[in-house]
Amino acid sequence: MTQQPIEAGAVDSTVTRDARLGADGVASGDAPMSREQVLEAYRLMLQSQAIDDLAIKLQRLKRVGLYAPVQGQEAAVVGSALALDPRRDWLVPASREQPAMIRHGLPLVNFFAGYMGRLDSAGIPEGVKLLPRQQAIAAQLPHAAGLAWAMKLRKERAAVMVYCGDGASSEGDFHESLNLAGVMHVPLVVVVINNQYAISTPFHKQTAAQSLASRAIGYGMPGIAVDGNDLFAVYAASDDAVRRALDGGGPTLIECRTYRVGFHNTSDNPNDYREQEEVSAALADDPTTRVERYVLAQGLLSPGAMAQLKVEIRAELDAVQRSVADLPRPEADFIFQNVYDVLPARTEQQRAETVKEDRR
């Protein structure tokens, strides 16, 4: 999984910088991130691992409904999200970008409240430029294209970053959104997390194309494929794309090639459709371990401080999930809130019936 600029006339090969963080934790080229940024990324990646671990346990105890772990994709998600300024830019997640949502400003309490059924505590706070997690495949892409178009129409200097998976790239919404983004030349960064599986469909059955980044040619935007397990490569490509978007350079498609180490979600058994050997191979190139090696080698953290950090992260998450468990559960009519300003008569009748049914 090396950085592969797409060779085609329409693809701007200048989008890539030579920035790498190899499996041995050794950087090459120009390090694109500051010390502080590397430490922020490392903390987010560790926190993502701890959230996966805790949320899966809570799901097994039925305290969380359904959970899709990030495991294996931490560098792709964190490296891209860190290229955004949360005060300025918008983030539009799919369903597996937990650390990006938290980094962009979603409080941990709201984050866990969503997974634990405390829906009226799970909203995105006013001022956080984040759309809700989208479970429906590719459905977030039209929203993101529209949002980016709105930024352009309003002349706001802001980029919109949207995530989707390899499976989403085969959906109609993907084509319509990227085509519109290209035509309107909007400030959109499309990050395709190619984790090799759309639930159980492997990449070679998803598309006959060698690369998803090559689709950018058809939309008239730059496309770049990066090693999605390389924090520096992902960050450099994303940073370039965000800068271009802010400078009126239009949209970019980034394909992060990675591997979904965990199951698709807690209702999935990947042993049914893939071999353990390929999972083992992916585990041997864990993106967080790369960063950890770099952090230690550069002396950004001592081994003791690193151990302490991991303890602190877990303690914070445990305290948050306990406080969320104590939150009230939503009333039945919560489902009717936050959709209409004024409920239509028919929907109001449904709401009244729901409340009546709930009180029985």
Next chain:
Amino acid sequence: MSRYTVTMPQLGESVTEGTISRWLVSAGDRVAEFDAMVEINTDKVDAEVPAPVTGVLTEILAPEGAVVPVGADIAVMEVESSAGVETGSAVAVEEPVAAMPQGDVPDQRATPEAVAATAPTPASTGLERPTPPAPTASSPRPSLDGDEVVLLTPSRRLIAERMAVSKATIPHAWQVQEVDMSGVAASLAAHRGSVRRQHGASLSFLAYMVAAAAQALRKSPEVNATFADDRIIVHRAINIGIAVGLPEGVVVPVIKHADQLSVAELAVALSDLTTRARARQLVASDVSGGTFTVNNSGALGTLLSYSVIAPGQSAVVTMGSVVDRPVAVDGKAEIRPMMYLSLSLDHRVMDGLQASAFLGACREWLEGVTAMSPVS
């Protein structure tokens, strides 16, 4: 110290049961909340289920290899009250539950965890893998003047789903035998008063029937079984569910280890469970773990009924009404209290041979009762 019952979690959408693959701790072990405790396999996922609380595992109720319905008890823990446990979870398991359609799946609203599971979280919309709607037999009919639309209550919906699943997945077959209840009637008349005085319970045909079924299941263990795709799990425990009709829907409390109880003890258990069912005071453990069901539709005058098998079980026996009928005895017509005894069976698990043997064993046990037979 307080007692905490660990139940089979629902490990995925539409998952109804799990197989205990391996216990990672033994009875007597101390475990911390979230420590891996048991490996469970389901048709969707294989998972390590962590300990729900910190405490000592005192008893394993579901051994390795057991197929356990979602919500059924699998282990008991002792929890130190000072261990920082959310008492809400421990207490909630003991809350009264609403009506259950069948004995082996408690209403999932009984546990706080289940509420999170059923709440419409964005994550659980299931959009990526939609669950197909239950097949409907007919399209909605056009509305007529005076129609009333009755929304499904949660218990009605659960019954509907489980009945549809049973009929859609279990190839039902049906057999009937006729039982001479003279001996049981004589025993009932002889012991009714003493059982009421000594145990405060009313002796009934149903108590004898449960005893007969429990003893017959010992002889025909293949009837006390669960069909699980590629194998049949024969249960050693004989836990008999008793269908109790309530206006909002049938509930099926379970008499655990019914084969180890005398007729009088069964009468006591039946009185307790039916009284609490009618008072809506059953708790989750009362309605879980059933391996077989007895249905007494005869109590309301029905002669024969073709009952639907509870998903996860292999058969249900139904008592018809005990009615005086002329029968041939030693070449002469006599009037005897007769009962039709019918068995709905899962034809994947057993054939007519085993079903007839089971019904025959029930009949022989019931016809072998006399006024002199001990009931205590």
